Every structure is written in structure tokens, then in C-alpha cells.
Amino acid sequence: MVRTPLTPEERERGERLGRLLRDARGPRSMVSVAAEAxxxxxxxxxxxxxxxxxxxxxxxxxxxxxxxxSLDEIVLRCELAAAA
Incomplete structure (x- = not known):
């Protein structure tokens, strides 16, 4: 199966998601959060x-x-950054 390349907007949304998750993780270690999930x-x-x-x-x-x-919060926060 061949994947279609991501658009610049999709890449940017992925970066916003990453920042949101990193900020929400705060001082918790990546290893502990990943394991818990x-x-x-x-x-x-x-x-x-x-x-x-x-x-x-x-x-x-x-x-x-x-x-x-919440998933709603994630969608809202990732999309709001695109509109700003």
C-alpha cells in the first residue's frame, strides 16, 4: 500500500498535536506516560x-x-492554532 504524501497543513497539525501533548505531559517522563498509555x-x-x-x-x-x-479539547486546540 502506498501512502499519499502529507500536506503541509497535515504536517503542521501533527506538530501542534505534539506540542500540546508535550505541554500536557509537563514534568512527567516520556517513558512513564508512554507506559501508562x-x-x-x-x-x-x-x-x-x-x-x-x-x-x-x-x-x-x-x-x-x-x-x-478530552478528544474534543485536542481537536479544538490543534485547529485553533491553524486559524490564528
Missing amino acids: GLSAETLRKIETGRAPTPALFTVAALASVLGL
Whole structure:
């Protein structure tokens, strides 16, 4: 299966998601948050740095739960940054 290239907007949204998750993680270690969400630290690292700009919904949902964010809040905060 060939993946279509991401648009600049999709890449930017992935970077905003990464910043949001990093900010929500605060002083907690990447390893502990990833483990609690059932992910590898490398997966979380890729999402936070924008190297994985389109993570699966269930991955985002698991991180949101661990970080005390709602999916609605994530969508709103990522999209608001695009409009600003």
C-alpha cells in the first residue's frame, strides 16, 4: 500500500498535536506516560516531535486519557492554532 504524501497543513497539525501533548505531559517522563498509555516511549517521542504527524485515533485517545485531555479539547486546540 502506498501512502499519499502529507500536506503541509497535515504536517503542521501533527506538530501542534505534539506540542500540546508535550505541554500536557509537563514534568512527567516520556517513558512513564508512554507506559501508562500502553505505547512505547519511541512512539510518544515521534508524536511529540512531529515525526508521526498522523497517529491512530486509539493512540491519541490513550494519551488523552493519561494526560487528562478530552478528544474534543485536542481537536479544538490543534485547529485553533491553524486559524490564528
